[in-house]
Amino acid sequence: MSRIEQVTAAAYRVPTDLPEGDGTLAWEATTLVVALVRAEGMTGTGWTYAPAAAAGFIGDVLAEVVTGRDALAIPAIWSDMVRQVRNAGRPGLAGYAVSAVDVALWDLKARLLGTSLAGLFGLAHERVPLYGSGGFTTYDDDATAAQLTHWVHDLGIGRVKIKIGESSGARPARDLRRVALARRVIGDDAELYVDANGGYTAKQAVRQAERMREHDVRWFEEPVSSDDLAGLRLVRGRIGADVAAGEYGSDPAYFARMCQAEAVDCLQADATRCGGYTGWFAACAIAAGHNLQVSAHCAPNLHLPAAAATPNLRHIEWFHDHQRIEAELFDGAADPSGGLAAPATGEPGHGLTLRAAAAEPYRTA
Template sequence: MLMVDLVPATERTDAIQSFVSQETPIVRVYDSDGAVGTGYCYTIGTGGPSTIELLRRTLAPALIGRDADRIEAIWRDLLYLTHATSVGAITSLALAAIDTALWDLRSRKTAIPLHKLAGGAQERVPVYTTEGGWLHLPIEAIVEDSLAVRARGFKGAKIKIGRPIAEDVARLGALRDAVGADFEIFTDANQSFRIDDAIRRVAAYAPFGLGWIEEPLAADDLHNHAALARRSDIPVAVGESLYSLRQFNAYCHAEACSIVQVDVARVGGITPWLKVAHLAEACNIAVCPHFLMEIHAPLCAAVPNGKWVEYIPQLDPITTSRLRIEDGQAIPSEQPGLGIDWDWDAIGHRAVEGTGWTVGADLSPRAS
């Protein structure tokens, strides 16, 4: 295992924070026959070393001698092994690194691509971009970026909100006027509003035909999300800051959201991600996952309610593959595995010292 630190190519700010780096723990598991599976997770600048230590000290040793085909049993055993720190972000991230590696291993050994192995419901999923909609950007830059991605076939874009209401309204109005009625505009508040403010804002934003308002309130404020959803003409999206199937179950059955944004890293891996997606399906709710487009494209294609993939190309510096996008649709890879071709030379040179590998080491499978 090791960790690389990926600094965003562009400044990323929202209403409460800046995305300063992507700490990316990477785990490889080896089967007795020599097959290798690679998994990963991420943070946005804090918690990466803690995730690595939990993997090194507790979770990785517990894998030795286990049957790699028993992914569900392994996931559950590791959850109970870390019961004192579950449910929580660091534990979920560590579980995800192992779980995605086991699914990668299974897909490679069976020679079935992930989107088919996990369900095979769709051949492609629409893509929207977040990269041009950060809160610090002037509206002219956001409009320019949205028009550019629309010309490339993208079906929508997301803009961060959380400025004074009048400013948000002016920015949304300018964007809607520029892109027209057929291009989706999504908004993300990043948990920055109180319920009184959120009620006023959804009423002010409603005339612009928004696809959703994302995380309007604190993620653990289930009661007020339900109250807001009853009042809002804009779909309410939550999920990137939820860490378990039961948390999603509570939101869905409280009718506190109408878009589920389950994040494969933060929920603990592919195993629980699929459960959340099928829970949402049973509640007639769409899945539009947060971030990690490279792995979410095949997962969204695996389920019938996968509706959108978020375009943020953060893994490009350490991969040789690129997400295939045609006419604004993400097309999952037909190659076995997660659909990610890792650049082990680049990873070796970016490895953070003290996380298990020597910086600049040869990390290719043959060298391991």
């Protein structure tokens, strides 16, 4: 038995390269919370993007549940972590913390077994499709055009997404103008996606979708809040683009309700929020049971080995904010050129290692 000797966590607040915003929120920094789990001289690394308090939650609440356990018995540890956070509420901060530790546990298990995480999970895809994601509402036209040009024309990524729904849907004309700009920049062959982050009402989303039709928008993400299943179902029934939502759910029951409500065409799952890789595979199984594909939400390098092991995967969101942090602070970040990325197979675990010296200036907890 490989007993877990130590569980630690730290938080790093990394400024954005430009102010970022979407339909309902704006920010100028992103906090990375890293969990480290050690056994037999090896360290597993997991992370999430969450308030710095998640690092304290890992140390104060989860470490006592995990320390001393068999590092290979992840399902039992996961179940006990979920039970431990009952009174804290599994959604939100507790969900982020459980997710980071679960990812670290799987990374550690693969390292202890001397294999890659992709090898441990087993591959369904040698390389997985991805889409460039950013196009924040806070960008001016030049910044938007430069980012889209880099993805499509420099890196050869044939799918891109921009944010709309600015100011909770208060500026629909600017949203439409930015959609038109995006189509002009990327040309006719690339797929164009939009994300309102729940900024619209259902009927407003339908009107906007009709006006975007001329720009061949293929994917309309969170036209209304992910919690508004009736609104998602209404929009889905009225527009041509695929409706996607789901990333804010924190347990498999949430994804089941979304599938049963026939509210989406593609379910988004986020391993940094829904319980780590363990929660990811549970969500993907639920989606598969309803003949739905899944898309990995944000944290692209973290999702890559799990996404490659998922038969019903559609793609990974190559989110600008997170991929920039992962490329700067971790060794082993993947190359998205050509719109496909491959998980590490020649390195132990997920293949990423935190650059402690690079991360230290950003540390807050």
